[in-house]
Amino acid sequence: MKNIFVSVITATLLFYSCKQEKKETTNLVTKTQKVNTDFDNLLKEYNERKLRLFPISATQAGDARYNDKFPNSLLTEYTYKTESFYDYFKSKLESYKNSDLSESQQMSKAVLAWDCDIALAQNSFKNDLLMPINQMWTINLTIGQFASGSSSQPFKTVVDYKNWLLRLDSYNNWLKSAKDRMQEGIKEGYVLPKSLIEKVIPQFKVLANTTLKDHLFYTPIKNFPSKFSNEEKEELSKKYTNVLNEKLIPSFKSLYNFLKTDYLKAGRKDSGIDGVPQGKEYYQHAIKKYTTTTMTADEIHNLGLNEVGRILSEMEKVKEQVGFKGSLKDFFNYVRENKELMPYTSPKQIIDNFNAIHEKMKPQLEKLFGNKPKTGFIVKQTEKFREASASAEYNPGSLDGTRPGVFYTPIPNATKYNVFSDEALFLHEAIPGHHYQISLTQENKNLPDFRKTLWYSAYGEGWALYTENLGKELGLYTDPYQYFGMLGMEMHRAIRLVVDTGMHAKGWSREKAIEYSLNNEAESEASIISEIERYMANPGQALSYKIGQLKIRELRAKAKKVLGDKFDIREFHNQILETGCIPLALLENKINKWITSLK
Template identity: 65%
Template sequence: MKSLHILLMFCAVTIFSACKNENKEKENPKTNIAMNADFNRTLENYYEKGLELNPINATFAGDARYNNRFPNFLSDEYIAEQKSFYKNFREEALKYEDSTLSGTEKMSREVLIWECNINLEALEFKNHLYFPIDQMWSINLLMGQLASGKSAQPFKTFEDYRNWLERLDGFVVWLKSAEKRMKEGMAEGYVLPKSLIVKIVPQLKPMTETDLDRNLFFSPIKNLPDNLSEEDKQKITQEYSEMVSEKIIPTYESLYTFMSGDYMKAGRTTSGIEDTPQGDDYYKHQIKLYTTTEMTPDEIHKLGLSEVARISSEMEKVKNQIGFKGDLKEFFEFVRTNKELMPYNEPQQILDHFAQIHETMKPQLKVLFDHMPKTPFEVRQTEKFREKSASAEYNPGSLDGTRPGIFYVPIPDANEYNNYSDESLFLHEAIPGHHYQISLTQENDELPMFRKTLFYSGYGEGWALYCESLGKELGLYTDPYQYFGMLGAEMHRAVRLVVDTGIHSKGWTREDAIQYCLENESEPEAGIISEIERYMANPGQALSYKIGQLKILELRHKAEKVLGDKFKIAEFHNQILETGCIPLQLLEKKIDSWIASQK
C-alpha cells in the first residue's frame, strides 16, 4: 500500500494536470472538440473493424451483421491481418495527446494502447497456431454451444438458418486447418500433453454420429420456428442434412482419427508449457496477459504459498467450530463426502437452490450497490455434451439486453451434487460477480463500444473473487459449511498460484500438482484433476483470480483507511465497476485519484 504522502503527491499531480488540460481547452476549444471527435471515431472504428475481424464476438454481442462468417483464424493471411489491425490502431492512438482528451477518453486511449500491445506480443508466439484444440477453451467447443440452438446464434428466421450454414462452411475450413497446424506443430516440438489429448478425443467422437437426430450439429432442425413455410422447412432440413452428413461428420472423423492415433502417440509426457519452444517467454507473456501485471513466476509462487498458509489457518477455525476432531485433510474428505450436503434428486432442485440464494441477499444488495444492471439473468444447467469437462460459468447477455446473462451449472449427477460452496459460487459467477460487472459495463453509455466487450481476466475474475468475500455483508455464510465453502473457493484460487507456476515454470508434473491440491483444498479428486488439466491447457489464466482479488481488496482497505467516515461502500463499488474491464495498473491509478478527490 502506498503511503499517504505519496497519495497526496499523486493528488497534487492529478489536480495540476487537470488544470493544465482545462486551460488548454479554454485556449483553443474548437481544436479540442475536433480532436475529441477524431479520437472517438478511432475508437468506433477499432470496435467496428474488430467485429469484422472476429465475427464470433459480434454474435455474442448481439450484433447479427456477421452471423454467417467464420474466418480461418489459423491461416497466415488472418495472422497478418491481425498484426496489421493492432499496429495501425496503436499508431492512431499514439497520435493523440492527453491534453486533447477528457478523463474517460484518456482511459480509453491507455486501454487501447495496452490492448494493441498485448495482442501484438501474443502474435509473436506460435502457440495459438499449434495448440488450436484443447479439452476446455478451444473454439470448436464454443461452436458446439452455438450449434445447440440455445446460445447466442439465433435460429428464428430462414435467414438465421442460412447464416449458420454459411458459418459452418468456414468452421469446416478451420477444423481442417487445425489438423494441419497440429501436424506442423508435431514437427516443431509443439504438441499437447498426452493427458489432455485423452480428454479431447471423447469430445470429438459424438460429432461423428451418423444418425442425424443424435448429432449435435443437426439440433437446430429439431426446433424449426412456426413462422417458416413448409417449403422453407423442407429446404432447410435438406441443406442441414447435407451439411452435417457431407462436411461436418467427415471432417470430425478425420480429426478424431488423427488425434486418437498419430497425435496421441506424439503427446508429451511432461505437463508444463516450459517444455515447448519459447515456453519460458510464452509463460511470462501469459502472466502479463491474464494478471495485467509485471509479476514474475517466482513472485506469484511465493505469494501463493503465503495465501495458502493464511487460508488454512481460517479453515482450522471453522473445522473446530463444527466440532470435527480430525486434521484439516480429513475434514476436507468429510465435507466432500457428507451426504447431508447432497440433498438433491433432480437438477431443477439445484437450480432452485441458487434462486433462493439470490432471494436471501436481495435486501443487502441495495446497500452495497446503488447501480444494478437492467440485463435479465437466468440460471441454467450446462449442456450435456460438455457437462463432464465443464466448470460453472457465466455467459454475458447481449449488448441490447434482449439475451439474458446466463449462469451455467454442470450437474452430471444431481444425487452426487455437493452444495457446500454454492453461495460463494453464485456470488462469483452470477450476482454480484460477473453479471453485475459485465452487464453494467455493457449498459454504460459513457464507455466506447470497444470497452464494453473487453475482458481482462485480472480485473474480471479478480472482481468476481472479491465478490465472494462480500457474503456476510449480503446476509449469507450463516451456515459454517457455506463459509467453509467460501474459504475453500478462495483456497482453490490461492492453490492455483502455486500449481500453475509450479507446472509451467518449476518442472512440476500433473501428478505433483494434483497431490498438492489434494493436500491443501477440499475439492473432490475428479474436480481437481479437471482443474489441473485446465491450467495445463491455458497457462497463466488461473493466476488472474487471486491477483485481481488482492488488488481490489488492497484498494478498498486503502480507501477505508484514508477516507474514514467519508468512505461509502456503494460509491467504492461504483468506482470499480464504472470503467469496465481495465488493466489492474490503470484501475489502481483511477482509485488513487478518486480517493484523493474525496479528501
C-alpha cells in the same frame, strides 16, 4: 509479499501508454476541456473493424451483422491481417497527445494501447496456431454451444438458419486446417500433454459417431420456429443434412481418428508450457496478459504459498466450530463425502437452489450497490456435450440487453452434487460477480463501444473473487459449511498461484499439482483433476483471480482508512465497476484519484 505485490502492480503503469512524452504522463485534464471528436471516431473505427475481424465476438455481443462469418484464424494470412490491424491502431494512437484528450479519453487511449500491445505479443508465438484444440478453451467448443441453439447464435428466422449454414461451411475449413496445423505442431514440438489429448478425444468421438438426427449440430432443425412454412422447413432440413453428412461429420471423423492415433502417440509427457519451443517466454507473456502486471513466476508462486497458509488457518477455525475431531485434511475428505451436503436427485433442484440464494440476498444488495444492471439473468445446466470437462461459468447477455446473462453450472450427476460452496459460487459467477460487472459495463452509455466487450481477466475475475467475500454482508454464510465453501473457493484460487507457476515454470508434474491441491482443499479428486488440466491448457489464466482480488481488497482498505466516515461502500463499488474492464494499474490510479478528490 504485500510490498512486492504493490510495487510490481505500480510498476505496470509504465506499460499503459504509447510512446508519450514524459510531460504528458503527468498532465491532468480539466473537467471543462472539450472532448476530442477525432479521437472518438478513431475508437469507433477500431471497434467496427475489430467486430469484422472477430465475428464470433460480434455474435456473442448480440451484433448480428456477421453471423454468417467464420474467418480461418489458422491461416498465415489471417495472422498478418490481425497484426496489421493492431499495428495500424497502435501507430494512430501516437498522434494524440494526452493534453488534447479528456480524462475519460486518456483512459481509453491507455486501454487501447494495452489491447494492441498484448495482442501483438500473443501473435508472436505459435501456440494458438499449432495447438488449436484443447478440452476446454478453444473455438470448437464455442461453435458447439452455438450449434445447440441455446447460445448466442440466433435461430429465429430463415435468414438466421441460412447464416448458420454459411458459418458452418467456413467452420469446416477451420477443422481441416486444425488437423493440418496439429500435424505441423508434431514436427515442431508444439503438442498438447497426453492427458489433455485424452480429454479431447471423447468430445470428438461424440461428434464423429452420433447419428444425424441425434447430432448436436442437427438441433436447430428439431426446433424450427412455428412461423416457418413447410417449404422452408423442408429446404433447410435438406441443406443441414447435406452439410452434416457431406462436410462436418466427415471432418469430425477425420479429426477423431487423428487425435486417437498419431496425435495421442505424439502427446507430451510433461505438463507445463515450458515443454514447447519458446515456452518460458510464452509463460511470462501469459502472466502479463492475464494479471496485467509485470510480476514474475517466482513472485506469484511465493505469494500463493503465503495465501494458502493464511486461508488454512481460517479453515481450522471452521473445523473447530462444527466440532470435527481430526486433521484438516480429514475434514476435507469429510466435506467431500458428506452425504448431507449432497441432498439433490435432479438438476432442477440444484438450479432452484441457486435461484433461492439470489432471493435470499436481494434485500441486502441495496446496501452495497447503488447501480444494478437492467439485463436479465438466468441459471442453466451446462450442455451435455461439454459438461464432463466444464467448470461453472457465466456467459454475458447481449449488448442491447435482449438476451439475458446465463450462469451455467455443470451437473453430470445430481445425486453426487455437493452444495457446500454454492453460495460463494453464485456470488462469483452470477450476482454480484460477473453478471453485475459485465452487464453494467455493457449498459454504460459513457463508455466507447470497444470497451464494453473488453475482457481483462485480472479485473474481471478479480472482481468476481472479491464478491465472494461479500457473502456475510449480503446475509449469506450463516451455515458454517457455506462459509467453509467460500474459504474453499478462495483457497482454490490461492492454490492456482502455486500450481500454475509450479507446472509452467518450476517443472511440476500434473500429478504433483493434483497432490498439492488434494492436500490443501476440499474439492473432489475428479474436480481437482479437471481444474489442473484446465491450467495446463491455458497457462497463466488461473493466476488472474487472486491477483485481481487482492488489489481490489487493498484499494477498499485504503479508501476506508483514508476517508473514514466519508467512505461509502456503494460509491466504492460504483467506482470499481463504472469504467469496465481495465488493467489493474489503471484501476489503482483511478481509485487513488477518487480518494484524493473526496479527501
